[in-house]
Amino acid sequence: MKIYIRATGNISPQKTFGHQFLTESLEHTGDRLTCVEPDYKDIIDVKLIRRMSRIIKMGVASAIECLKESGVAIPDAITTGTAYGCLEDTGVFLTKMVEHNEELLTPTAFIQSTHNTIGAQIALMLQCHNYNNAFVHRGFSFESALLDGMMLLLEKEANNVLVGGIDEITNISHTILKRMGLYKREAISNLDLFTTNSKGTIAGEGAAFFLLTNQSSVNDYAVLDGIHTFYKPATIKETEQQILSFLSAQSINVGDIDLIITGRNGDSRNDEVYDQLQKSIFTTHRLINYKHLCGEYPTSTAFALWTAANIIKTASIPTAISNEISKNKLKKILIYNQYQNIHHSLLLLSAC
Amino acid sequence: MKSTVFVAGIGAISAIGNNVAECLTALENEAAGIGDIHHLQTVHRNKLPVAEVKLTNEELALKAGLSSTISRTALLSMVAAKEALDDAAIENISSLRTGFISANSVGGMDKSEDFFAEFLANNTKGKLRNVVNHECGAVTELVSDKLGIKNYITTISTACSSSANAIFLAARLIKQNMLDVVVAGGTDALTKFTLNGFNTLMILDQQLCKPFDENRKGLNLGEGAGYVVLVSEKVAASLKKDVYCELSGYANANDAYHQTASSPEGTGSFLAMTGALEKSGLQPSDIDYINLHGTGTQNNDIAEGTAIKRLFADHYPKMSSTKSFTGHTLGACGGLEAVFSALAIKHSIIYPNLRLETPMVDLPFVPERKLVKNVPVKNVMSNSFGFGGNCSSLIFSKL
Amino acid sequence: MDKLINDLKVQIIAQLNLQIKPEDIGDDQPLFADGLGLDSIDALELIVLLQQHYKIKLSNAEDGPKVFKSVKTMADYITAHQPKV
Numbered sequence: 001m002k003i004y005i006r007a008t009g010n011i012s013p014q015k016t017f018g019h020q021f022l023t024e025s026l027e028h029t030g031d032r033l034t035c036v037e038p039d040y041k042d043i044i045d046v047k048l049i050r051r052m053s054r055i056i057k058m059g060v061a062s063a064i065e066c067l068k069e070s071g072v073a074i075p076d077a078i079t080t081g082t083a084y085g086c087l088e089d090t091g092v093f094l095t096k097m098v099e100h101n102e103e104l105l106t107p108t109a110f111i112q113s114t115h116n117t118i119g120a121q122i123a124l125m126l127q128c129h130n131y132n133n134a135f136v137h138r139g140f141s142f143e144s145a146l147l148d149g150m151m152l153l154l155e156k157e158a159n160n161v162l163v164g165g166i167d168e169i170t171n172i173s174h175t176i177l178k179r180m181g182l183y184k185r186e187a188i189s190n191l192d193l194f195t196t197n198s199k200g201t202i203a204g205e206g207a208a209f210f211l212l213t214n215q216s217s218v219n220d221y222a223v224l225d226g227i228h229t230f231y232k233p234a235t236i237k238e239t240e241q242q243i244l245s246f247l248s249a250q251s252i253n254v255g256d257i258d259l260i261i262t263g264r265n266g267d268s269r270n271d272e273v274y275d276q277l278q279k280s281i282f283t284t285h286r287l288i289n290y291k292h293l294c295g296e297y298p299t300s301t302a303f304a305l306w307t308a309a310n311i312i313k314t315a316s317i318p319t320a321i322s323n324e325i326s327k328n329k330l331k332k333i334l335i336y337n338q339y340q341n342i343h344h345s346l347l348l349l350s351a352c
Numbered sequence: 353m354k355s356t357v358f359v360a361g362i363g364a365i366s367a368i369g370n371n372v373a374e375c376l377t378a379l380e381n382e383a384a385g386i387g388d389i390h391h392l393q394t395v396h397r398n399k400l401p402v403a404e405v406k407l408t409n410e411e412l413a414l415k416a417g418l419s420s421t422i423s424r425t426a427l428l429s430m431v432a433a434k435e436a437l438d439d440a441a442i443e444n445i446s447s448l449r450t451g452f453i454s455a456n457s458v459g460g461m462d463k464s465e466d467f468f469a470e471f472l473a474n475n476t477k478g479k480l481r482n483v484v485n486h487e488c489g490a491v492t493e494l495v496s497d498k499l500g501i502k503n504y505i506t507t508i509s510t511a512c513s514s515s516a517n518a519i520f521l522a523a524r525l526i527k528q529n530m531l532d533v534v535v536a537g538g539t540d541a542l543t544k545f546t547l548n549g550f551n552t553l554m555i556l557d558q559q560l561c562k563p564f565d566e567n568r569k570g571l572n573l574g575e576g577a578g579y580v581v582l583v584s585e586k587v588a589a590s591l592k593k594d595v596y597c598e599l600s601g602y603a604n605a606n607d608a609y610h611q612t613a614s615s616p617e618g619t620g621s622f623l624a625m626t627g628a629l630e631k632s633g634l635q636p637s638d639i640d641y642i643n644l645h646g647t648g649t650q651n652n653d654i655a656e657g658t659a660i661k662r663l664f665a666d667h668y669p670k671m672s673s674t675k676s677f678t679g680h681t682l683g684a685c686g687g688l689e690a691v692f693s694a695l696a697i698k699h700s701i702i703y704p705n706l707r708l709e710t711p712m713v714d715l716p717f718v719p720e721r722k723l724v725k726n727v728p729v730k731n732v733m734s735n736s737f738g739f740g741g742n743c744s745s746l747i748f749s750k751l
Numbered sequence: 752m753d754k755l756i757n758d759l760k761v762q763i764i765a766q767l768n769l770q771i772k773p774e775d776i777g778d779d780q781p782l783f784a785d786g787l788g789l790d791s792i793d794a795l796e797l798i799v800l801l802q803q804h805y806k807i808k809l810s811n812a813e814d815g816p817k818v819f820k821s822v823k824t825m826a827d828y829i830t831a832h833q834p835k836v
Contacts, residue, residue: 046770049770050767050768050769050770051611051768051792078606083487083489084487085488085509093545093549094464095472097465097544097545098468098472099472102394102395102396102544103395104803105548105549105799106552106795106796106799107549107553107612107796108768108796110552110553111553111611111612111739111792114457114509114511114739115457115488115509115510116509116510116511116738116739116740116742117611120606120611120740120741121611121740123606123741124608124609124610124611124741126608127608128606128608129605129606129607129608129619129623130606131604131605132510132605132606132741132742133508133510133517133742134508134510134742135506135508135509136459136487136488136489136507137488137492137505137506137507138487138490140505140506141489144506151524151525151528154528155524172471175475176471176480176483179476179480180480180484229504230502231502231505232502552795552799553795554795554798610790611792612791613791
């Protein structure tokens with residue numbers, strides 16, 4: 001059984017909402033890439049919006065865009081992945097709790113802070129009583145949601161699944177993560193992310209949804225061949241082995257891949273893995289990157305998937321991503337993302 | 353060919369016991385664990401009853417073999433997960449594809465809320481080590497790292513149905529031949545965040561909760577962790593010890609009615625229970641015991657009760673809410689109650705629903721008020737219904 | 752009373768994040784169900800509003816529907832129960 005990516009929806013730090021495929025690349029300077037958001041009043045009922053914080057609006061709007069494109073009114077299942085959850089509401093509730101010493105607190109921020117709120121709000125809006133799950137596991141959050149969705153299709157429990165990856169930056173979260181030394185000390189342009197050889201990356205955020213189905217149609221973006229995640233490999237050899245085993249399980253070898261998209265994030269420590277692989281198993285490929293467009297965040301693989309799916313659909317690579325790749329054949333794309341050598345993800349896509 | 357998934361090990365820690373044996377003794381002796389707040393530093397001390405685990409973080413850390421400076425949520429998780437793995441006693445586990453699927457609602461919030469107080473006053477203050485494991489997934493990894501599990505690890509957070517969904521996913525991964533053994537369940541420690549959050553919803557009982565009582569006033573929050581070790585048929589066949597039972601049915605549905613309230617007809621509950629029965633191939637009349645979600649809130653109990661009325665019409669099995677013992681342990685309740693379900697099958701017992709004085713007027717059945725022993729308990733349904741309309745039901749069956 | 756009613760409208764809009772103006776809420780307009788369409792979460796928010804702005808504690812959530820029927824009933828309740836300074 002093949003799994004098709006029928007539709008997508010993406011709100012990101014680039015102009016991606018409304019199915020725009022990176023016709024221009026937006027420059028952000030500083031250590032933080034924030035999303036280009038639509039006017040939500042055009043997309044979501046005003047009466048519902050008042051109860052939605054920013055991340056929920058982002059998630060719901062991109063889910064709606066995806067469903068519209070798919071022609072599916074009510075999906076057979078909804079799975080979401082978010083590592084940080086609804087940070088804004090968490091921060092609001094915590095702040096009030098501290099400032100008012102646990103008195104006079106109101107419920108809205110608390111209710112909205114729960115990690116399954118995005119998926120739940122989508123179900124509520126659609127009156128979708130079907131399977132609904134939410135994953136909150138760091139750099140595997142989106143991948144877990146994707147695997148769950150793919151399994152439902154393979155198990156024939158669903159014919160289509162809406163899968164999303166969402167994470168946001170808030171002032172509070174950014175301050176804390178910055179203190180942890182994750183980001184560049186100096187202000188840089190995101191477009192120079194891979195040329196400044198220094199520690200730290202840039203923060204990003206985004207909400208991307210996909211409608212996966214086991215029934216093909218003329219409008220499908222691509223086939224999602226497979227997914228594999230692995231955790232804290234002990235050596236680079238183990239990393240290579242995991243990647244090669246994944247490809248072998250897909251009955252291909254490295255030479256069959258037309259394009260490799262990596263999660264290089266401009267942090268010289270983090271990117272060592274990609275440097276090593278470029279010299280070993282990926283030596284015959286040029287690796288292209290995506291995090292200069294969306295920043296680094298735990299569910300960024302969703303942005304990479306969106307990018308890869310669009311590359312296959314349009315049979316082209318926008319210059320925002322790269323203008324150095326031969327565009328002869330773009331039928332098999334491997335996405336490889338890893339963060340601090342802890343969470344490694346592999347996704348393989350093919351043309352339909 | 354339909355493959356089967358078995359429960360080979362169980363582990364638990366809650367307000368009624370620091371391990372499975374202690375929890376079982378308490379259940380048999382009608383000894384609830386709900387009372388005054390001792391560990392949590394909150395203005396609600398002496399006002400709101402909760403079901404705390406009766407150990408300090410230092411004591412938990414010793415049991416867990418982890419540092420006492422890490423989140424209580426992780427400590428509870430480690431204690432229960434380790435007990436479950438030891439109980440399963442799988443000799444060649446290092447050669448098997450092993451997963452850890454955990455669940456919790458607010459991750460390491462117990463530490464983050466302490467950090468936050470200092471941070472708010474001055475954002476250069478507050479110990480970073482208190483927030484480095486804030487994320488739900490970070491708590492899971494503290495435990496999976498200690499247990500040495502890395503083939504597949506993930507965390508689910510769907511409010512009160514979280515750990516039921518974790519167990520459900522684990523079964524599917526085994527059936528899809530992606531894993532051979534999975535430790536699955538959930539954990540949650542009491543935090544000011546959740547205590548205050550639930551308080552704003554005005555669904556906390558200021559006395560001990562009375563699930564399924566006509567005059568119930570709300571729930572009592574609890575903490576704890578519960579895990580099962582699920583194994584494939586092949587692994588089960590290699591074990592020296594008997595397995596507890598089979599996970600024969602499971603389903604996940606969404607109420608899609610309101611962010612926190614259940615629909616009066618209990619739509620999500622009905623769909624989850626129906627789906628679990630379909631998956632198991634059983635009829636409603638085959639269920640011997642329902643471990644109710646039974647939080648004690650006005651809303652849940654009538655919604656769940658109405659759904660049961662619809663589904664089981666006239667063939668009402670025995671049922672009870674063990675939350676009358678353990679309080680509502682949020683992300684842990686599905687896991688904890690899965691452990692209790694397995695024990696009910698093994699020991700042929702049905703737990704009492706404590707403090708039920710006046711049966712609910714609108715329901716044609718009454719949960720068991722006394723412990724029932726030596727009855728056939730072949731099929732147990734365990735319900736977990738949460739905020740966001742996330743409803744899940746699991747069915748465990750005797751071999 | 753008019754000032755109280757107007758203040759209440761402003762406070763309700765702020766507390767519940769409503770995208771309307773005070774003039775859009777009728778004094779006697781039902782706040783819940785068909786009127787302004789508020790729900791049980793909003794009722795809880797209004798309970799806190801009473802406490803925060805008017806120092807009145809509504810400890811029984813079941814009284815909510817009566818008290819919060821309209822802005823006018825809220826104003827009447829506040830006038831009747833406001834603690835004397």
